[in-house]
Amino acid sequence: MPEDLVSTAEAAALLGVRRETVYVYVSRGLLTRISDTSRHQGSRFRRAEVLALRDRRRRPRAGVFEVAVETTISEVTPDGRLSYRGHSLADxxxxxxxxxxxxxxxQCGRLDWTPDAVSQQAAATARQFPAAPAANRVRLAVAALGCLDPVPGDPLAPAVLASVGPRALNAAVDAVDAVGVPTGAGSLAERLAAALGTPDVELVNAALICQADHELATSTIAARVAAGARSGPYEVVAAGLAAIAGPRHGAATMLARELLDLVLTDGIEAALERPGVGASWRDGLPGxxxxxxxxxxxxxVVLLDLIRDRDPELAELVDRLSLAVLRERSLWANADLALAAMEIALELAPGSTATIFGIARIAGFLAHATEESLYPLRFRPRASYVGPRP
Structure with missing residues (x-):
């Protein structure tokens, strides 16, 4: 073997990680597998690149907190692929x-998704606040479940999901509409579509599936931190939903909606020249x-294709906006833009797809909670104190 190349085992030893983690680094674009080696030699990596990655991991960049954990739940790759448990998004x-x-x-087989008395009581508690945003009522319904449904024994055991999972999602969906009385009939997508005021169950269902999990998103880390502390399942979901509520995460769809509204009224060029709405765009161009x-x-991509069938003109406008931003700023459109376009295509109230986002991710939070419960407490990073000393 050339001296500048190392095997997977050698790379793992240099990095101080397991062999499987090396392949995680490859999938995340942190390491490059050398393709000019024969198959029987196995994977090879440039020693200099491995050592550079090791040094970056030892020397944290200012303002950046990097976490890598092994998971079998979902995979996100830099080249634009997303899969759950080895199943592609298209499948x-x-x-x-x-x-x-x-x-x-x-991974718990077929479940009974019929709303029960506990989920209905939690949803009714949240619906007592009709003036609150729907996403806030979803969080309140989950918090109410923590009071109404104490989980005995091991709160994060896989078997617990058989009751807790459907109960949390039923309560969340039935908390969305503060005016109507949920009947409990139909699928989650059917009931959520009705609560949001649209007959388009197919698009709502697709949005739920697309947002069900996304590896170690900020909210998922929050959920796993709570799970690592052995919090109960509803507390884990509450932690994830709290993080997802911010404009740098789930609520980013609302900023993308602001951008699309500007594009519709002022045109692409004028909208892109504006500095943003107040200070809300300080984190970059939304979407x-x-x-x-x-x-x-x-x-x-998936959601915009479905929108194209319903509103070709809107989809074409989003395409032109995306191309303009790619040319001018080298940024690809993300799911927030498609969710914002979905709101416009279905004539949903602003913030509706942020609510969909939060509800959808409950499935992922609970999957990560069960996985994290297999480990001892490990989310205890150290800080570099830079303040005055006594």
């Missing part, structure tokens, strides 16, 4: 309901760019 959208995808993530993807966001 998951081929005739599946969101409930089926949740069952796949939880564009992603910390992992270096290609089109597969969730956005």
């Amino acid at each position: 998951l959208l081929d005739g599946r309901g969101y409930e089926s995808v949740a069952e796949l993530l939880w 564009f760019g992603h910390i992992v993807y270096r290609a089109p966001d597969p969730r956005g």
